[in-house]
Amino acid sequence: MLTLAFGIAFILHLLNIGIAPMVNAIMWEMNLTHAEFGLIFSVAVLSLMIFRIPWGFLGDRIGYRNAFRIALPWIAVLAVIRALAPDYVTFQVSHFLLGVGLAVVMPCLPLIVKEWTPGRPGFATGLYISGFAAGNATALGLTPYLLELLSWRHVLLAYSSLAIMLALLWWVLARSTVTPTTGFQLRSFVMALKDKHVWVLLLFMLAGFGSYDTMAVWLPKILDVKGLAPALAMLLSLGFFLAGPTVGLLSDKFQDTRNMVALLGIISAAAIVGINYAPFSLLLFCIFVAGFATMGVLTITLSVPTQHQRLAPVAASVVGLISSLGNLTSLVMPAVFGYLIDVTGAFQASLFTIAALVGVTLVVASRMSELRYFIYHGY
Secondary structure, X not given: OHHHHHHHHHHHHHHHHOOHHHHHHHHHHHOOOHHHHHHHHHHHHHHHHHHHHHHHHHHHHHOHHHHHHHHHHHHHHHHHHHHOOOOHHHHHHHHHHHHHHHOOHHHHHHHHHHHHOOOOHHXXXXXXXXXXXXXXXXXXXXXXXXXXXXXXXXXXXXXXXXXXXXXXXXXXXXXXXXXXXXXXXXXXXXXXXXXHHHHHHHHHHHHHHHHHHHHHHHHHHHHHHOOOOHHHHHHHHHHHHHXXXXXXXXXXXXXXOHHHHHHHHHHHHHHHHHHHHOOHHHHHHHHHHHHHHHHHHHHHHHHHHHHOOOOHHHHHHHHHHHHHHHOHHHHHHHHHHHHHHHHHOOOHHHHHHHHHHHHHHHHHHHOOOOHHHOOOOOO
């Protein structure tokens, strides 16, 4: 089940990020401006934000097995339709509808951890989270080479075939002993919203998403300005990949994770500032550490609702809510980053802003509650 969870996380980023290296080919064929191509990503983020919350409700109500039985075939079909889209409008609509299915991933994957690995939630969460990073790295690293051999449509069809295989594997292999009728209750969700821990987790999401996504967008440009290969930005994804299981193991070992979250915030800020001034060898290390630390907190954030006494009965709904609202910084911060470059004529102030966002938010939020009480061990 954790292997399937990894595959689902992988396919989310592969299908979403895979079109980024296709920018020139798609723009040329459909006669698009840069702004029109950029709207493709905006549509994807909006779709995920809108539909994560209803998918969370549905996952708690009918169970994650049934939710993915609906969503994975939907994803496969829309991925194929997107690849065959004859014009820009059709491409945009199919991409938005693809996001409707992909929105199931973030809220419902924690339910697999909740059922199958209740004793090691951090490590199990970290394992499937590494699927996001692997999908990101594959989309950015493999796609340019495939485009040398195939058209962009054929590449998307190849990625769609993976989605089809995953949907078939889920229908054949996925198992769950959770009875759907014992799931979601509106009263439990309302009670969860009154728990301050939910809003602390939201702050973690806002900091992690806003800093990592912004760096993923702008780091290739920064490296190019420094006279370095933009492909070195892949180190950011590598840090993300290793952060999941590593931070997960540590969070399972230490019940009180306040200091861990605060330390991740401090390390994130230092690494991001280091990108401004570090020499080449240390710069590569800073990029890796920035990816590791900014996304390391995601493992803690997603594992908490599966074990918390009050949040566990509505874990998918809680994760759907905080991951949806958490993407607000993914929408805003890349634009703020670019605006500061326009104003100052350099990227240093932009990186300081991202460093302040993740560092201050994580340090302050980690002090807002006793995080050891997030994990229920009879307290």
